[in-house]
Amino acid sequence: MAVRDAASLLPPLLLLALLHTWGARAAVEVTMEEEVQVFHGDTARIPCTVTSDDGSGGMIVQWFYVISSGKSHLIYNQDSMEKRVVKNTPYTDRIAVENNGTAGGVLTISDVQLHDEVEFVCHVRSLTDGTGEGRTRLRVFKTPDFPTIERAEKGISVDDEPSKVGTCEVKNGYPKPTITWYRNNMPLRSITDVVNLINSATTGSSDLFSVKSELFLKVKKEDKDATFYCEVKYLVPGAEKMTETNGINITVFYPATEVNMWVESPKRLIVEGDSVKLRCSSNGNVPSQEFEIKDKNGVSLGGSEAVLEKVSRLDSGVYECSVVDMNTFEELTTNTAIFVNYLDEAVIEPKDTVLVEQRKELKATCNALSSLHTKTTWLKNGKEVSKGHYLSLKNITYDDAGLYVCIVTVPEIEEMQTNASLQVHVQGPPEITENKLIEKETAEKEVELSCHVKGYPTPKITWTSSDGKVIGSASHMTTELGAKSVVKVKVTSNMTVICSSSNSFGTDSVTYSIKAKIRSNGVIIAVIIICILLLAILGSVLYFLYKKGKICNRSGKQDFTKEKSGKDRIVVEMKSDNTEEAILLGVNGEKQLPGDQIHS
Incomplete structure (x- = not known):
């Protein structure tokens, strides 16, 4: 305890020297991530966190990378005197160490390449010879290109051994991608003699992986409708991703088990005059199979299709189709029946023209x-007069005469129809439709008269005047019910015109009484006098205006010389039918002798 107290009184530097001399070491702890993941071409950041009893000052930090053989290479050195990137290493120009608040810092590596996928070591030593070391594995990832898929060019037979269906390939990925084949959303796994998957991987100068997978399959008939595609899985920092190719279909050859035959056209019932197209197919798909269509007499019409032009009812019958597999020579046959519908021309009894007497029955x-159900309609002048096969007209009149058309149609087939016509003549004496006596009053010089006659045989029409003379200028025409005649006659006075008609059954006539209206001469003369008076008044007004200088630019002087009388006068000469004497009127209203007229 005394030694501790004494040591605490020494200066710090001297204390460190003494500690080193006494052999004491400070604890150094280095903490690093086990693995750092980064995309190819990006910048990697590898942190190194250091804790020490001595604090962060005065420590020596060194960064190494370790090659596959286990040998370490120094790439960075840091002590109290300097911070230095080691020259002539693969990382000289691409690394830096950033301070993260501890002695180790963060090693950054720019433009990371695949060969950078090594272990990096952060080595730390304190001034008291305490050391620590941490290691981080750098993982590099490269997203591969979009995968491609190609199908086999040739079809595959169900009788073949496992055959190549297609090839999938994905390029330029790292780490190596994996490929899985799918059929209709179900993954395929290798099965002996059924499914065979051949996978291969290559690397180029860039060390990126390209993976290819070929699928060999023993196909079944159901595979003709199957969709095949590939799924590619690849790693990215912190995750696994997946992408898929587009789907492909393959051609599968399989033998036929049945053959079908049908009428391709027309889609409706067949009628005479149609062009009929026959088709034949099987439920197999064989590279070499032959079809043959034969008619009802066994005559070959062609291969898988045949056309019968303008068929008739005689073409009705059973037609046959056969198909032969040229590999096995197995033959399948089928047939179909064709019925050609028909509609003959309509026949009317009695034919063409019929004569019926008035008030009789037709x-x-x-x-x-x-060959099909029909519908019959009778028309006259475009209007329906009866339905059904029978036409019955009772108590016939002239109005029933005319052309009757019978139309026969097939309700099931709109375009099938036929028709015939019957001309009906109603026999009887002439019957003029106009009134027996017609009075006309006219002021015209000519009048047009018409005469309509019913009857058959066609009546003869004659126009005569009241004195019995035949008017020969009439026009004649035959109508549906009889005849018509039109005549123009000159009207000079009251007159009578007679239209007479006749045939083998009798006669009929009509009388036109024409009264002529004569225009009055007195009225005409009165109109002429009124017009002359109006002209005289107009002349007086014009002359008056001229004298007053209102017209012809008169300004107090005369522009021309004329002989004057005592008074300016305008003279109008009037004559009547009863006298040759001229009456002259002046502007004063006085009568003037002819010798006193003003001449200009």
Whole structure:
């Protein structure tokens, strides 16, 4: 205890020297992380924390890296006199030591490379010869490129041994990535004679890993719809990540167990005139198989498809398709029945034209032979008059005459239809539609008259005047119900015109009584006189304005010379139909003799 008390009175430096002389050592403890992880090309930070009884002052700190053989190489030295990066080492230009408040500090390594994945040592020694040491393993990571997948170029048969399905590859990763194959989201594992996985890894000058995996598989028929892809797992600082390739499908060859045949077109029922396309296929997928389609007579029509142009009902029958596997020569056959629907032309009884007497009954039928149910409609002038195969017209009149069209359609197939027509003539005496007596009053010089006649045979129409003369300028035309005639006659006075019609059954006529309206001459003369008076008044006004200088730029002087009388006058000569004597009116309203007219 006395020695301790004495020592406490000595100066500090002398105390340290004495402690060293007495052989006492201070405890030094170095703390470091077991592992530091960093991405390739980034900066690594390796901390070294030192605790010592002597404090942090006056310690010697040295950083080393250890190669695979276990030999250490100094890269940094720090003492009380200097801080120095050792020259001519792989880290000379890339390291620095930062002060973290303790003697060790933090070693930083920039642009980390794969060969930097070594152990780094922080060695600390105190002035009292106490030492401590810590080690950190540096781990370097490089994210690989996106993986690729390629499928086998050729198809694979279910009868083959395990065959190559595809290849997956991932490049430039560190540490080495791993590849797992999947089929429809299920991982594949090696199974003898079923699944074979061949994996390989290479490194280039950069020491980065490229990994390739080839999948060999004994395929089944179900694999034709399977999707294959690869999953790549790789490490990054503090985690494991995963990425996937896109999916691929493979071609699988497998034998057929059945063959199918069908009508590709038309999609509706087949009718005469259609082009029919037949198709044939099997449920197998064989590189070499041959199809053949035969008609109902056994005649070959082609391979897996055939076209029948403009079919008729005679083409109805059973057609056959066969497929032969050219590897095994196994043959499968099937057939399909074709029925060609038809609709014959419509037939009307009685045919073409029928004559029916007035007030009698007409019965007609319309039929069309068809393989399908039909619907019949009768039309006249585009309007429906009856439904069904029968047409019955009772108590026939002239209005029932005309063209009747029978239309036969197939409800199941809209475009299937046929038609026929029947011309109906109603026999009987002429019947003029106009009234028997027609009175017309007109002031025109010419009037147009018309005469419509019903009846069959087509009536003959004749126009005559009241004196019995035939008017030959009439026009004639045949109508659906009979005939029509139009005539133009000149009107000079009251007159009578007769339209007569006749056929083998009788006659009919109509009388036109025409009254002529004559225009009055007195009215015309009165109009002419009024017009002349209006012209005279207009002339007087113009002359008055001229004299007052209101027109022709008159400003107190006459621009031209004219012979004057005692008074300025405007003279208008008027004549009537009853006298040749001229009456002259002046502006004063006085009568003037013809010799007193003013000449300009």
